[in-house]
Amino acid sequence: MTSKVIDKFLKYISIDTTSDSSKEETPSTPSQRDLADLLVKELKELGIEEIHYDKDHCYVYAKLKGNKNSPRIGFISHMDTSEDAPGNNIKYKVIENYDGKDILLNETKILSPNDYPSLKSHVGKSLITTSGDTLLGADNKAGIAEIMTMLEYFINSKDDHGDICVCFTPDEEIGLGTLHFNKEYFDVDFAYTVDGGALGEFSYENFNAATAIINITGISTHCGSAKGKMINASKLAMAINSLLPISEVPENTENYEGFFHLDEIKGNVGKASLKYLIRDFDKTNFEKRKEMISKIVSSINEKYGNCVELIIKDSYKNMLNIIEKEPALIEGTKEAILSLGITPDVSPIRGGTDGTEISYKGIPCPNLGVGAYNFHSVYEYACIEEMEETAKLLVTIIKHFSKEKEKSNKR
Numbered sequence: 001m002t003s004k005v006i007d008k009f010l011k012y013i014s015i016d017t018t019s020d021s022s023k024e025e026t027p028s029t030p031s032q033r034d035l036a037d038l039l040v041k042e043l044k045e046l047g048i049e050e051i052h053y054d055k056d057h058c059y060v061y062a063k064l065k066g067n068k069n070s071p072r073i074g075f076i077s078h079m080d081t082s083e084d085a086p087g088n089n090i091k092y093k094v095i096e097n098y099d100g101k102d103i104l105l106n107e108t109k110i111l112s113p114n115d116y117p118s119l120k121s122h123v124g125k126s127l128i129t130t131s132g133d134t135l136l137g138a139d140n141k142a143g144i145a146e147i148m149t150m151l152e153y154f155i156n157s158k159d160d161h162g163d164i165c166v167c168f169t170p171d172e173e174i175g176l177g178t179l180h181f182n183k184e185y186f187d188v189d190f191a192y193t194v195d196g197g198a199l200g201e202f203s204y205e206n207f208n209a210a211t212a213i214i215n216i217t218g219i220s221t222h223c224g225s226a227k228g229k230m231i232n233a234s235k236l237a238m239a240i241n242s243l244l245p246i247s248e249v250p251e252n253t254e255n256y257e258g259f260f261h262l263d264e265i266k267g268n269v270g271k272a273s274l275k276y277l278i279r280d281f282d283k284t285n286f287e288k289r290k291e292m293i294s295k296i297v298s299s300i301n302e303k304y305g306n307c308v309e310l311i312i313k314d315s316y317k318n319m320l321n322i323i324e325k326e327p328a329l330i331e332g333t334k335e336a337i338l339s340l341g342i343t344p345d346v347s348p349i350r351g352g353t354d355g356t357e358i359s360y361k362g363i364p365c366p367n368l369g370v371g372a373y374n375f376h377s378v379y380e381y382a383c384i385e386e387m388e389e390t391a392k393l394l395v396t397i398i399k400h401f402s403k404e405k406e407k408s409n410k411r
């Protein structure tokens with residue numbers, strides 16, 4: 001196990017970069033700077049001249065100048081890891097030539113193909129797992145290692161390429177990854193977040209997302225003399241929830257199906273509140289979902305005298321609106337994946353990515369898989385061969401677009 005991408009990866013996961021959603025500042029945890037410092041040092045050692053390190057907010061930008069007038073391509077990965085599982089003191093395990101059986105992470109935790117069928121596709125390959133107490137950090141340090149390996153390739157080879165920009169961001173896991181992202185240091189025609197799961201995953205659709213907060217004010221009286229007076233806020237909250245379609249919830253939906261997710265409920269007789277996450281890929285259906293909640297609230301207000309307040313906040317939009325205008329990007333990426341003998345897995349992201357925001361900032365930015373699985377959990381693992389292949393894929397994408405440009409120049 002001596003490949004460059006894996007060496008880098010193991011170095012990066014030794015640094016704890018767990019982000020902290022209770023903090024308002026960026027970076028939310030100072031240790032993210034330890035990884036940023038290391039990456040800046042490595043970029044300098046590679047001989048990259050244009051490095052911009054936003055030390056205040058912990059963003060690392062670097063540009064490898066093109067040796068040819070080809071499309072300028074960017075790659076983005078995030079340095080932080082999710083707070084859903086511990087990210088410090090990671091003791092990884094390497095399983096060579098995986099036999100397809102259960103993997104004992106520790107005395108109590110088993111990584112089993114019965115629970116995680118993706119394991120079945122790695123028989124004969126080598127895996128990196130956790131020891132059952134922490135996450136692995138492949139989300140997203142696998143992406144960082146692959147991007148760094150790709151840069152090293154172009155520095156050492158004389159192959160043609162246009163400008164290559166990379167950016168490593170903090171705090172993606174707490175939704176702040178693009179808060180201080182500066183386009184000025186990332187001058188590209190299009191980019192990729194390298195932050196998906198399996199090798200060959202290529203996604204350019206994500207949910208439209210909004211949050212609905214519903215605050216209900218009831219009338220609390222003594223139970224013994226409540227007749228005709230009491231308005232029980234908690235029961236109105238239950239009534240509101242019962243008016244939403246019961247099947248359109250996360251636990252009953254998949255693929256392109258949208259939902260209302262009751263994320264939080266609090267209440268007593270006098271006061272209650274509900275928080276819903278509204279998600280839909282289709283813009284019209286998304287608007288209809290928001291309307292549905294508004295109508296339900298209006299109907300309760302009519303009956304109980306304006307005791308319900310509704311606040312709907314949009315959070316992010318489907319990047320498809322931007323990416324669908326870039327057929328050359330979609331087709332070119334698929335061709336590059338296919339040229340390595342990998343079938344592109346074009347599936348929608350049932351969530352959002354930093355690429356969503358960046359796409360709406362004017363840089364079309366779909367997402368690529370990194371060759372790792374089960375993010376945000378102690379069952380997270382990476383497939384060594386898939387990570388090596390992903391690093392190769394990044395190189396192939398750049399070469400592919402460089403060649404396409406040459407062809408179109410000759411036409």
Ligand SMILES: [Zn+2]
Binds near residue numbers: 078139140172195
């Ligand atoms: Zn991620």
